[in-house]
Amino acid sequence: MSFVKGLRCRECGHEYPVAPTNVCELCFGPVEVVYEYEAISRSISREKITRGPLNMSRYKELLPVDGDIIDIGTGFTPLIRAKHLGKLLRLENLYIKNDCLNPSYSFKDRVVSIAVSKAIEFGFDTLACASTGNLAGAVAAHGAQAGLQSYVFVPANLEPSKLIGASVYGPTLVAVDGDYDQVNRLCSELADRFNWAFVNVNIRPFYAEGSKTLGFEVAEQLGWRAPDYAIVPVASGSLFTKVWKGWQELHSLGLIGPVRTGMYVAQAAGSSPVVNAYEAGKQEVRPVKPNTICKSLAIGNPADGRYVLKILAESGGGAVAVSDDDIVDGMKLLAQTEGIFAETAGGVVTAALRKLAGKKVFPKDAVVVALITGAGYKTLEAVSGHLPPALQIQPTVSSFEEALQKRKAEGKSTA
């Protein structure tokens, strides 16, 4: 059994028993999972965690699943000391959390793993989600492994590679012919109408808890401490708030020291409602219509936006938006310095990191962690027109030497 006490409204504090619901019946505020921390403190220790399996189950006491976690190999991804990028940005202790290496190539495997495990406990036989890519793949993959039906709703104009990346797992793929708002509206109504486990709607409180494992792993991999600074991509804001919650939980259980992490939001300028609110000094997020190449962060009305703003104020962090050109440059920079090919959200984080480092926001020796949440093969089109073409040669040494000389001369002339 888990150590879950129940659900609590984040607005009015009203408490509810565990159930597949995401809103408070009184004020319609979002509910979240609360735990019996005293009981957890008697069960958990650094030693026990360290002896645990190299997946999300090692933090099971702090997750809301009663039985086994549906696992397709998610978690315990590498935390890499980014020496080359760090040198370029004058940061001696820069780390990259490489969550591209999850089974469906994004951090969404973490949240979906918990959501699907919980959906089975609730007795659902069908999973569903509305997605522009990563979530679709993660839901379909976990549905396949768990033997559940999956319905995946995507905008009809989604890139073909992303459709294949989800449909290969065998879900019912539904392409909705409508704009961003219409797809949102339809899926919200479907979630009300069908008795399915909509992973990020009625299962959302449990789903979101899966993101904490990213924070747990970073703390453990840093030698049981929270970083001095974290740069986190923000879409709905759930990842941002849960990584923070995870570190607070570890501290309250005596597993790490006080959390003094400066939390930084990274968004694409074409979809930056949180950055806009932060820069205007507002405590509420004003919805926007997304228009960016970074589809994985294109959420105009982020569910957790106001909670992200609260954490920014509490942690003394900040928020940065970067242009689509910066995103492409960020993807190339991360690939060409650390050998990590991230999707556009990783480009957003890397570009935001470069911007912040340029402003000397971080002391040189600070421990800075950038969360890279999805793999670049999902968004090949973002960089495909921005890379030098291959040298075209005949099968002779002289042809190669000629082409090489030409390329070198071109490099000099543009240098």
Add this chain to the structure above:
Amino acid sequence: MAKRRVMFTFQPDLITEPVIYTLGRKFRIATNIRRADVKEDRGWAVLELDGKPEDIERGLEWVRSKGVRVDPISGDVLEG
């Protein structure tokens, strides 16, 4: 009869207009505000609508036509 939970976000020029009152009267919908925050430059309200499904649809279209943004109460459902 049907119920629908929605969030309205108002532009500054609509703060002084009785949009929710008119929605209720004009389309025979019972409006029940659960949370709201209205300031001089903007405002939002989270509410439940109770009425005939077709009246709710027509009512929400009218609200949108006034320039009010209508969203699901849990924020965007579509994710990356």
